[in-house]
Every structure is written in structure tokens, then in C-alpha cells.
Amino acid sequence: MLLPPTNQALLARRAEIAAALKTIVPDGVVSDPSGLATYDADALSTYHQLPLVCVLPSTREQVSEILKYAQAEAIPIVPRGAGTSLSGGALPREDGILIGMGRMKRILEVDYENGCVVVEPGVTNMNITRAVEANGFYYAPDPSSQIACTIGGNVAENSGGLHCLKYGLTTNNLLGVTMVLPGGEIVTLGGKCGAQGGLDLLGLVTGSEGLLGVVVEVIVRILRKAPVTRTLLASFDTVPAAGKCVAEIIAGGVVPAAMEFMDKRAAEAIESFNQPGYPLDAEALLIIDCDGVQADVTHDMARVTEIVAACGGRTFEATDEKQRARIWSGRKAAFAAMGRIAPDMICMDGTIPRHALPQVLEEMAGLSEKYGLGFCNVFHAGDGNLHPLILFDVMKEGEFERAEAFGADILRLCVKVGGVLTGEHGVGIEKRDLMTDMFSEAELEQQHRVKCAFDSGGLFNPGKVFPTLSACIEQGHLHAHGGKLPHSHLPRY
Amino acid sequence: MPMAASCPIPIYRVTEMQVCNESQVIEAVRDARADRTPFEIVAGGTRRGVGRPLKDLNGNDLPQLDVSGLSGIRKYEPEELIVTAGPATPLAEIIETLATKNQRLGFDPADWSRLLGSNGVATLGGALSADASGSGRLRHGPARDSLLGFRAVNGLGEAFRGGSRVVKNVTGFDLPKLMCGAFGTLSVLTEVTFRVYPRPTHSVTLCLPDLAADEGMAALRKIAHSALAPAGLAYLPAGWPPIGLDSIGMGAALIRLEGAPRPLEEKVAIAHGLLGRARTTVIEDGQALFARIGCGEMFADVAGDVWRVHVAPADAPRLAKELNAARWLGDWAGGVLWLAAPPGEAARIRAVAAAMRGQAMLLRAAPQQRATLGLYAPQPRVLAELTRRVRAAFDPLFLFNPGRL
Numbered sequence: 001m002l003l004p005p006t007n008q009a010l011l012a013r014r015a016e017i018a019a020a021l022k023t024i025v026p027d028g029v030v031s032d033p034s035g036l037a038t039y040d041a042d043a044l045s046t047y048h049q050l051p052l053v054c055v056l057p058s059t060r061e062q063v064s065e066i067l068k069y070a071q072a073e074a075i076p077i078v079p080r081g082a083g084t085s086l087s088g089g090a091l092p093r094e095d096g097i098l099i100g101m102g103r104m105k106r107i108l109e110v111d112y113e114n115g116c117v118v119v120e121p122g123v124t125n126m127n128i129t130r131a132v133e134a135n136g137f138y139y140a141p142d143p144s145s146q147i148a149c150t151i152g153g154n155v156a157e158n159s160g161g162l163h164c165l166k167y168g169l170t171t172n173n174l175l176g177v178t179m180v181l182p183g184g185e186i187v188t189l190g191g192k193c194g195a196q197g198g199l200d201l202l203g204l205v206t207g208s209e210g211l212l213g214v215v216v217e218v219i220v221r222i223l224r225k226a227p228v229t230r231t232l233l234a235s236f237d238t239v240p241a242a243g244k245c246v247a248e249i250i251a252g253g254v255v256p257a258a259m260e261f262m263d264k265r266a267a268e269a270i271e272s273f274n275q276p277g278y279p280l281d282a283e284a285l286l287i288i289d290c291d292g293v294q295a296d297v298t299h300d301m302a303r304v305t306e307i308v309a310a311c312g313g314r315t316f317e318a319t320d321e322k323q324r325a326r327i328w329s330g331r332k333a334a335f336a337a338m339g340r341i342a343p344d345m346i347c348m349d350g351t352i353p354r355h356a357l358p359q360v361l362e363e364m365a366g367l368s369e370k371y372g373l374g375f376c377n378v379f380h381a382g383d384g385n386l387h388p389l390i391l392f393d394v395m396k397e398g399e400f401e402r403a404e405a406f407g408a409d410i411l412r413l414c415v416k417v418g419g420v421l422t423g424e425h426g427v428g429i430e431k432r433d434l435m436t437d438m439f440s441e442a443e444l445e446q447q448h449r450v451k452c453a454f455d456s457g458g459l460f461n462p463g464k465v466f467p468t469l470s471a472c473i474e475q476g477h478l479h480a481h482g483g484k485l486p487h488s489h490l491p492r493y
Numbered sequence: 494m495p496m497a498a499s500c501p502i503p504i505y506r507v508t509e510m511q512v513c514n515e516s517q518v519i520e521a522v523r524d525a526r527a528d529r530t531p532f533e534i535v536a537g538g539t540r541r542g543v544g545r546p547l548k549d550l551n552g553n554d555l556p557q558l559d560v561s562g563l564s565g566i567r568k569y570e571p572e573e574l575i576v577t578a579g580p581a582t583p584l585a586e587i588i589e590t591l592a593t594k595n596q597r598l599g600f601d602p603a604d605w606s607r608l609l610g611s612n613g614v615a616t617l618g619g620a621l622s623a624d625a626s627g628s629g630r631l632r633h634g635p636a637r638d639s640l641l642g643f644r645a646v647n648g649l650g651e652a653f654r655g656g657s658r659v660v661k662n663v664t665g666f667d668l669p670k671l672m673c674g675a676f677g678t679l680s681v682l683t684e685v686t687f688r689v690y691p692r693p694t695h696s697v698t699l700c701l702p703d704l705a706a707d708e709g710m711a712a713l714r715k716i717a718h719s720a721l722a723p724a725g726l727a728y729l730p731a732g733w734p735p736i737g738l739d740s741i742g743m744g745a746a747l748i749r750l751e752g753a754p755r756p757l758e759e760k761v762a763i764a765h766g767l768l769g770r771a772r773t774t775v776i777e778d779g780q781a782l783f784a785r786i787g788c789g790e791m792f793a794d795v796a797g798d799v800w801r802v803h804v805a806p807a808d809a810p811r812l813a814k815e816l817n818a819a820r821w822l823g824d825w826a827g828g829v830l831w832l833a834a835p836p837g838e839a840a841r842i843r844a845v846a847a848a849m850r851g852q853a854m855l856l857r858a859a860p861q862q863r864a865t866l867g868l869y870a871p872q873p874r875v876l877a878e879l880t881r882r883v884r885a886a887f888d889p890l891f892l893f894n895p896g897r898l
Contacts, residue, residue, distance in 0.1 A: 111805075111807075113714060113807035114805045114806055115717065115718050115806075137718075158663045158667065160661060164660070164661055165660065165661075168634070169661070169663075171667065171670070172638050181875070181879065185875040186875075187873070187876050187879065188876075191805075191850050192850065193803040193805050193849075193851045193852055194803060194828055195803035195852040195854075197852040197854075197869035197872060198872055198876070198877075198898065199671055199674070199678075199679075199883060199884070199898070200624075200637055200670045200671055200673055200674055201671075201876075201879065201880070201883065203637055203667055203671060203673075204666060204667060204668075204670055204671050206670075207663050207666070208666060208667075224718055225720070226720050227720055251571055251572035253595055253691035253692075255691065292720065292722070292756075293720055293721065293759055293760060293763060294759060295752075295755045295756035296752060296753075296759075296760075298756075299752075299753050299756050351657075351659045351660075351662055352659065353570075353573050353575075353658065354572070354573055380661070383660045383661040384660065384661065385661045418657075418658055418659070419657070419659050420657045420659055420662045421664045422662075422663050422664050423659075424661060424663055425663070426663055427663075435664075435665065438665075439654075439665065440653070442651040442652070443653045443654060443655075444665075446647060446651070446653045446668075446886075446887070447668070449886035449887075450666055450668075450883060451666075452886065453883045453885065454879070454882075
């Protein structure tokens with residue numbers, strides 16, 4: 001993966017740039033190599049390099065001053081939250097300023113009357129829920145890294161999670177942001193009134209992967225926790241039967257809070273890892289959550305059970321919280337469990353139309369044969385978001401390269417059947433060069449002009465999302481070695 | 494502007510230039526670009542009376558690009574919860590088709606034709622371009638939460654697409670969001686793909702009569718912040734013609750709940766528990782009442798300018814009090830106030846809304862008033878400049894509906 005060429009002149013100015021930033025944030029500039037090592041990568045750790053200098057602002061005014069300085073000096077900027085991105089969105093540039101937002105972590109206001117919370121960008125996703133759960137509320141998007149990832153990063157990546165089908169992604173749960181534009185100007189988009197009085201720039205900025213500016217304040221909507229949640233484990237003799245069942249449940253008018261698919265290989269690995277009690281004679285498993293008021297859940301569960309049976313599946317319903325947690329513990333350990341069956345794995349993240357599942361699984365099996373590498377599948381089935389896990393051994397000559405090529409082919413397959421390259425992890429650097437497989441030149445240019453409307457100097461997160469002219473097809477992915485993931489304390493699902 | 498080939502399918506109006514497929518749109522835009530002729534994009538024409546009237550420098554109407562030929566459902570996949578259609582597809586056609594599979598659009602598209610006195614046919618593209626959401630927006634969000642993808646032609650005369658045909662997608666910029674509420678100022682849409690939702694089999698509308706605005710809207714917020722997933726929360730103050738009740742006294746809080754019969758019963762019971770109030774009646778035709786509220790029809794025969802003021806729901810009672818309009822109502826649990834006011838009140842309405850960090854949208858007014866005031870208050874300078882640059886990124890010559898937004 002090629003990044004835009006490093007500006008050697010900037011490299012030579014490290015001390016001067018650090019000194020200038022110190023006049024803005026006296027106690028928040030890191031410029032020594034050991035300090036910078038903390039920031040050399042995000043969770044896509046295949047790619048790493050030290051930033052030129054890292055600055056840790058505490059106020060929006062400081063952010064504004066930093067950006068004005070960077071603009072005046074034409075220094076690239078890479079914004080970073082907690083660095084949990086799986087697509088390399090926060091990979092630093094060696095000739096750029098890494099702007100770490102972790103110090104801006106105050107919860108500014110909890111407004112139950114308007115059902116929202118106003119926070120600084122460095123607040124973790126989980127801490128928003130923690131701030132309101134005593135009163136029965138929560139923040140709905142739940143990326144697997146939620147104990148560590150920050151809301152600023154969530155806005156940048158439009159983060160998802162297990163419950164997107166029913167509760168939406170970040171973009172559907174935001175009321176407003178205040179951001180600093182590349183030129184240092186501060187603008188507010190949206191607000192508690194839920195309207196913008198013009199173009200929906202809030203929607204544009206959400207998921208823009210740090211290419212348009214730095215978010216310094218976020219207003220999120222909070223929801224009342226559903227009083228009842230029930231969990232069902234369904235097992236099927238064939239993968240197509242499970243796929244059909246997913247489609248039938250949706251067509252049957254039920255929107256489950258979560259609906260997760262696992263193939264036999266994933267289930268076996270998980271079962272040997274933490275014994276959640278998955279049936280090993282099944283070719284495919286579904287975990288289905290329904291939530292809401294009692295009667296709604298009773299109604300939906302009955303409907304789901306009926307549909308599963310009609311599709312030839314068997315059901316096991318958790319009767320208490322402990323069983324529910326046990327069923328989910330397996331799914332949530334899926335990535336870590338892969339360490340049981342292979343020393344290394346990379347996780348892909350494409351979305352497909354649900355009906356294409358059998359075709360995609362079949363073609364993936366063909367690719368697996370072609371590349372001589374195993375894989376298994378976990379899948380947010382409700383919204384068609386696939387997470388194929390490619391298994392390999394980095395110590396074996398050529399396997400990593402083959403795994404990456406396999407992964408790229410899977411994403412091309414997703415696009416071929418009418419899906420997309422990424423459902424929730426973002427393009428970042430990981431899938432940048434595959435963008436041409438999904439978008440025409442005119443489409444990429446259209447998006448790039450939008451980028452230029454914010455960042456005419458091209459200083460914000462250069463080298464991410466949009467392919468450069470180089471046609472290098474190397475890819476990097478979430479890489480786990482020996483079952484150890486970057487940020488190994490975070491669950492990944 | 495030259496005539497494109499005439500459409501082989503029915504159209505609603507005959508104007509200077511008709512297009513009925515993407516290549517004709519490309520041709521039309523390239524011609525307009527070559528002549529530097531801005532134009533108005535029209536399909537059903539029901540929302541032409543919203544925003545600044547489109548005039549050239551001499552005060553003449555701009556030429557129109559009639560896109561009503563871009564009509565028809567192209568792909569409906571109920572089990573994928575997705576429908577793809579031409580933007581000029583009549584709302585009625587979409588709604589009817591989805592209903593055959595017990596589904597519906599999430600944003601409850603609002604047909605403003607009665608309010609605006611139009612004889613046209615409200616279309617899907619018009620509703621999304623105007624971000625015209627009805628009362629049901631409360632449950633599934635505005636149009637922008639449902640528009641998954643689109644095809645369009647930009648001001649360079651290039652076809653492009655944004656988004657996709659799947660629900661979960663973070664590949665590249667989220668351009669579908671931008672198209673919603675842009676009033677056709679970014680591109681000419683040629684195809685749109687929406688996420689759809691199951692349509693509950695039953696609904697019930699509760700009415701809490703004789704509540705003052707602050708009390709009534711507090712009750713609505715209680716329901717809004719419950720787990721009941723309400724599909725309509727409106728407040729009607731005294732003065733409205735009868736709504737199928739004896740009397741609403743000081744005002745009525747209206748609560749629409751949905752579900753299968755058993756769950757619905759439970760939801761009603763929970764609602765009663767939350768409201769702690771015995772006096773609740775069920776409105777027979779609540780669905781129709783909410784439809785009238787959501788599309789502004791309640792104001793169709795009310796004199797004066799009609800405004801929609803978006804405000805933080807908890808501020809709605811105070812806003813209503815300060816604006817003191819003769820006719821008003823609150824929808825979305827107070828998140829939007831509809832009101833009618835004499836033209837001279839405009840500046841005050843905008844000022845009061847701004848002081849509460851709200852957005853006052855001038856939805857119906859005489860052309861001169863709309864020309865002077867615009868749809869929204871002017872944005873702060875930095876935001877206005879940014880908006881202009883974003884528009885230029887799509888339409889560098891500002892050919893599409895210039896001035897409307």
C-alpha cells in the first residue's frame with residue numbers, strides 16, 4: 001500500500017513544528033520517538049509508522065489554532081480517537097501532525113428532557129451509556145470496541161455494531177456535531193432541534209474518516225432500554241436453509257434487535273474455545289435477539305420460532321440471563337477463538353444483499369480452494385454485513401500475501417453481487433485501492449470534489465479512502481497472530 | 494434548450510424539456526451547461542411553491558427540466574426490505590405497492606399539495622428532496638435515514654451513484670444524506686433506493702384532552718422517551734375544528750401506538766401507566782388525523798404564512814408561547830411546531846426560533862415573501878460558504894434550482 005510521498009522538508013522541521021505546537025498546547029506535544037511509538041498504528045497494525053509529532057489538545061480553540069498553523073505551513077493532519085480503527089483510518093504520516101482527541105473527554109450535558117447527551121469527542125462509546133443507564137437509557141450503536149473507542153472516532157467511521165438493523169448506525173443516532181474545518185473555522189452542524197437549515201452536512205461528515213475536519217463536540221440521541229430481551233439459538237443442516245430463514249424472518253415483518261450467523265467451522269472453533277454450548281452437528285447457526293415490551297417480544301419470538309421450524313431449523317431459547325449471556329459469549333469470542341484453528345487470521349467486512357448469501361458462501365469456498373487457505377464466516381445476518389475470517393500462518397512463506405489477495409477477492413465478490421466493500425470498518429487505507437472496483441472514475445472524482453470543498457489543500461488524512469494513482473493492490477487487514485489481536489482486551493465481533 | 498425525445502410513458506405536465514432516462518438527463522444537463530442556462534427540476538410540481546421562486550436576472554421564470562418520465566418502481570425486494578424506483582414515482586404508487594407486502598416507507602413521506610394548493614402529483618423524489626417527513630418520522634427517522642442509495646447526474650453532466658442497495662454501508666462519503674433536503678440543488682436524481690419497514694397490522698390513537706401546552710407536550714415527551722416506539726406524538730391546542738371528540742378543552746395530546754393486537758394492548762396499558770391519568774379516550778380515525786397533521790393539511794384553509802419550526806422538543810411549549818400564533822400545533826413530540834402567521838411576523842418568528850437554537854422553515858407564503866426570506870434563515874458565514882463549496886462540488890455552475898434553498 002503506497003502512501004503519498006513523504007515531504008522530506010517537513011521531516012527536517014520536526015523540532016521547529018513541535019515547538020510551534022507547544023505554544024498552542026504547552027503540555028500536550030509528543031515528539032520523541034518513544035512517546036510517538038504509542039501512536040504508530042491503529043488496530044490495523046500491519047501498517048505502522050511514527051508520526052512527525054503528536055499533539056493532544058484539550059479545547060476546541062486549541063484544535064482550531066493547531067489546524068490554522070498546519071494549514072499555514074501545509075503540514076498533513078491525521079485525527080485520532082482511541083486508535084481502534086480496523087481499516088487504518090488513524091495510521092499516522094511520518095511528515096504529519098497526529099492530533100489525538102483523547103483529552104477532550106468530558107460529558108458536557110445529559111439532557112433527558114430532549115433524550116440526548118452532549119459530549120466531547122474523546123468520551124468512549126461505553127461511557128455515554130454508563131452516564132445514562134442508571135435512568136434506564138443507553139446509546140444504541142455498539143461497535144465491538146465500545147469500551148475503548150471514542151465517540152469522535154465513531155462519528156468519523158460511522159460505526160455500527162450488532163444492533164444496527166433495528167437501531168441504526170452512528171449516523172442515525174446523531175443530532176449534531178461541532179467541528180473545526182481544516183482552515184481552523186468552527187462550525188456547528190445540526191443540534192438538539194434535529195434540523196440543519198440547509199444541506200445535511202452532518203450526514204456527510206459522519207463516516208468521512210477524518211478527511212473533512214476534526215469533530216470537537218457531539219450530540220447523540222439516547223434511547224430507553226427495552227424492558228425485555230429474549231435470545232434464541234437456531235441450528236440448521238444446511239447453510240442455504242439458514243440463509244433462507246434470515247430472509248423469511250425479515251419478510252415476515254420481524255425486525256430482530258440482532259441476528260447473527262455462524263458457519264460450522266466458526267461454531268466449532270468457538271465451542272472449543274469457550275464452550276457456549278453450540279450444537280456441533282449443524283452446518284449453520286443463528287443467534288437471534290428480540291427486544292421491546294413483553295407482548296411485542298412474545299409475539300416476535302413466536303413468529304421467529306415458527307419461521308425457523310418452517311425452514312427446517314431447530315431452536316433453543318435461553319430461559320434466563322445466564323443462558324443468554326452464554327450464547328452471546330461464544331459469538332463475541334469468535335475472533336479470538338480462531339486462534340484455536342490457525343495461528344493467524346484477517347477479518348474482512350463486506351456487505352451483501354441477504355439473498356446472495358448462498359452464492360457468496362459457495363464462491364468463497366471456491367476462492368478458499370484457489371488460495372489454499374481456510375476461512376470461516378460470522379455475519380451480521382440481519383443487515384447482510386459479512387465478516388469472513390481468513391485463516392493462515394504468517395510464518396509460512398507467501399501465506400500472508402495469499403490471505404490478503406483472498407480477502408480482496410472476497411470484497412470484489414461482495415461488490416459483484418450488489419454489495420459494498422465495507423459495512424462498518426471503513427475504507428481507510430485497508431480497502432482504498434479496491435474503491436475502483438466499486439466506483440467509477442467519475443464517482444470517485446465526485447466524492448473527491450466534496451473532500452476538496454472542505455479541505456482544498458488536501459492536508460486531512462491524505463492517502464486514506466481515495467486511491468492514489470498508483471495501482472498497488474497490496475492490502476492490509478485486521479491481523480491477529482497466535483490468537484492475539486491488536487487491543488487484545490477488546491472484544492471483536 | 495432543445496427538446497429531448499418525448500416520453501413513451503404518461504407525464505403530468507408538459508414543459509420545455511422532458512426526459513425519461515438517464516442518458517436524456519445527461520444530454521439535457523450538458524446542453525444547459527454549454528448555454529450556462531440554469532433550470533428548475535420539476536416532476537409532479539407539488540413543491541414548486543416552497544423556497545425562493547426560481548427566476549433569471551430579468552425576473553422571468555427559469556426553464557424547466559421535466560423529469561416526470563423518470564417514474565416507476567424498478568425493483569422491489571420485500572425480503573431485503575428495499576425498493577428502487579424512479580424519483581418521479583408518485584408517492585401513492587409506492588405506498589400502495591409496499592402495502593401489498595405489509596411494508597411502508599420509514600419517513601412517512603408527506604404530500605404537501607393540499608397545503609400548497611397544488612394540483613400536481615407528489616413524488617418520491619420530491620418528498621426526499623424536500624425532506625418532507627410526516628408524523629411517522631418519529632419512529633423511523635427522516636428521509637435521510639431511509640435513503641440507501643441513488644443515481645444522479647451532476648452539474649458536469651456526469652452520471653454517478655451514491656450509497657448502495659444494502660442497509661449497512663460505510664464505503665466512501667455518505668452522499669445519500671446530502672441529497673435529502675437539498676431541494677434539487679446538487680444533482681438531478683435518476684433513481685433512488687429506499688430501505689422499507691414492516692407495516693404494523695394495527696394502530697391506536699389515544700387522546701388526552703384538556704391539557705395546556707406545557708402539560709400536553711410533557712406527556713408526549715414521556716411517551717417519546719419510553720420503550721413504546723410511538724409512531725405519532727402531536728399536540729393540538731384549543732381552537733381547532735372538532736377532531737372526532739366532544740371537546741379538546743385547552744388542548745389535546747395525541748399518541749399513536751402500533752403493533753399486533755396483543756402487543757398493542759400492552760403498549761396502551763404501559764402508556765396509561767406512564768401518564769398516570771384516567772382520562773384518555775381513543776380516537777376512531779387517528780390514522781387519518783395524523784396524516785392530516787403530518788402533511789400540513791390542517792393549515793390548508795388557514796390564512797397567513799405557514800411555518801415549520803424545528804426546536805428541541807422540551808423548548809416547544811416556550812416557543813409556542815412566545816410565538817403566540819393564532820393557529821399552531823406540535824408534532825414529533827414537540828420537535829416541530831407548525832404555525833400560521835401574518836407575513837409581518839416573519840422576522841420575529843425567525844428571531845425567536847434562532848434564540849432557541851431552532852430552525853424556522855417558511856413552508857407556504859406569497860412569492861414575494863419567499864423571495865425575500867428564503868426557505869431558512871441565512872446561515873452563519875462560515876457555514877454558508879462551506880455549503881456553497883459543497884454545492885459547487887456537484888454543480889459548479891449552479892444550474893440546478895439556483896436560489897431555492
